[in-house]
Amino acid sequence: MSCALAVAGCSGVQSALDPAGGDAQRIYWLTVIMTVGGTLIFLLVTGLLLYAIFAAPERRAWLGGRRTIVVGGLAFPIVVLSVLLPYGLTVMRDTDVPTPGALPIEVVGEQYWWRVRYPAEQERGEFLTANELVVPVGRPVFVSVTSADVIHSFWIPNFGGKIDMIPGRINRLNFTAERPGIYRGVCAEFCGDQHARMAFDVIALEPEAFEAWRLEQVKPAREPDLPLLARGRELFRTGGCGSCHAVRGTEANGQFGPDLTHVGSRRTIGAGQFPNNIGTLAGWIANVQHIKPDARMPSYGSLTGEDLRALAGYLESLK
Amino acid sequence: MGGSRTGQVLLMLAGLIAWAVQFTAIYGVTSTLCGRGWADATLLGMEVVPMTILSATFVTLAATAVALVWSFRSYRQAKRQPVAIVDDFISHAAVLVNGLSIVVILWHGIPAFILPACA
Secondary structure, eight states, X not given: OHHHHHHHTTOSTTOTTSOOBHHHHHHHHHHHHHHHHHHXXXXXXXXXXXXXXXXXXXXXXXXXXXXXXXXXXXXXXXXXXXXXXXXXXXXXXXXXXXXXXXXXXXXXEETTEEEEXXXXXXXXXXXXXXXXXXXXXXXXXXXXXXXXXXXXXXXXXXXXXXXEEOBTOOEXXXXXBOSOEEEEEEEOSOOSTTGGGOEEEEEEEOHHHHXXXXXXXXXXXXXXXXXXXXXXXXXXXXXXXXXXXXXXXXXXXXXXXXXXXXXXXXXXXXXXXXXXXHHHHHHHHHHHHXXXXXXXXXXXXXXOHHHHHHHHHHHHHOX | OOSOXXXXXXXXXXXXXXXXXXXXXXXXXXXXXXXXXXXXXXXXXXXXXXHHHHHHHHXXXXXXXXXXXXXHHHHHHHHHSOOOHHHHHHHHHHHHHHHHHHXXXXXXXXXXXXXXXTO
16 A cells, blocks of 8 residues: 555656656666665675674675675676666766757746746747746757856756756756656755745647647737726836836836746746636735745735736736 | 885786876866867867877776786785785785776776767
């Protein structure tokens, strides 16, 4: 029963033991081989140790013989490590190979969120989003990562290994999503007090669905179609939100915080902290410093309930 | 067992010294060239980084092999005649250390054949 529960815990949206791509698969098998091999060797050594302690002196004498020491203490480790070294290096090499025709994505780690840019590709325009990576199934993805402040680490356990995000340096990572689904990436390098609240969604879509998503993302923000939403947009404008956030198609062009042009289409807010809906958006705006202290955005707790609903409603409408 | 004590100790440490030389050459050249963005630098038509790794590995491997043969000779010599316990230890250790050094030098050279120069 406990084994079944333990194995069930290995699958999921953020698990290196549930690989959804080739690189993760290779790392998974390396982990399995190392774990199983290490466990077997540990059991063997423990068994020999117990034998050496409790067996009769004449029976355990062979343990101290030269042959045992040379074979068990020298030859065996040399052979095992000589096999594991090229195997591990081969896994690393295959993981690092840039793939022609890969989808380029640029990710910048910031305290405590992810700026994501899809560069222009052929006739498709570029756009910015945040805290969410949407990728097509079956097409290699080529992610360039860096940091705007401190060292972060980009890690999507289901798709591959970690890669450091270092200010002033661009590191690269390749992966291919092999099955559609929703996964979760995290910052894997302590980057400040809110490090544990710096996650992002990874959504693997079928190629047609990905292209449709991409076409929508390139478009400017939609116009509010209800008076409440129009009021929300006006509050967004007069409240100075646009000095930090951009909403393409409006005068808001701030670059300091996440681009909000299509914030309503994202699954989560606050870098993977809450599901995205009017209630959580309103809570975030009013209490961000309570929810995520040290985030760069101040809390807007002075807004009235009606204003908060209008502002959150407007943001939620930006699909 | 012939030779001065200093010579015996040097022979015993020869493999470790060769390993240190290989390690310094490989990491020094690789980190300098990769850090300065000269990963593709070539010399006589060959890339400097893999060439350095291969030549450092080959030279230190050859030196250690010579030391191993030499230390094995000393070991056999020590087995044939009664020697002081220190000499007996050194002759044993020299074979072991030089033999293991060959393995370690090979392990350090292997990545050159598998990984890109500045991975």
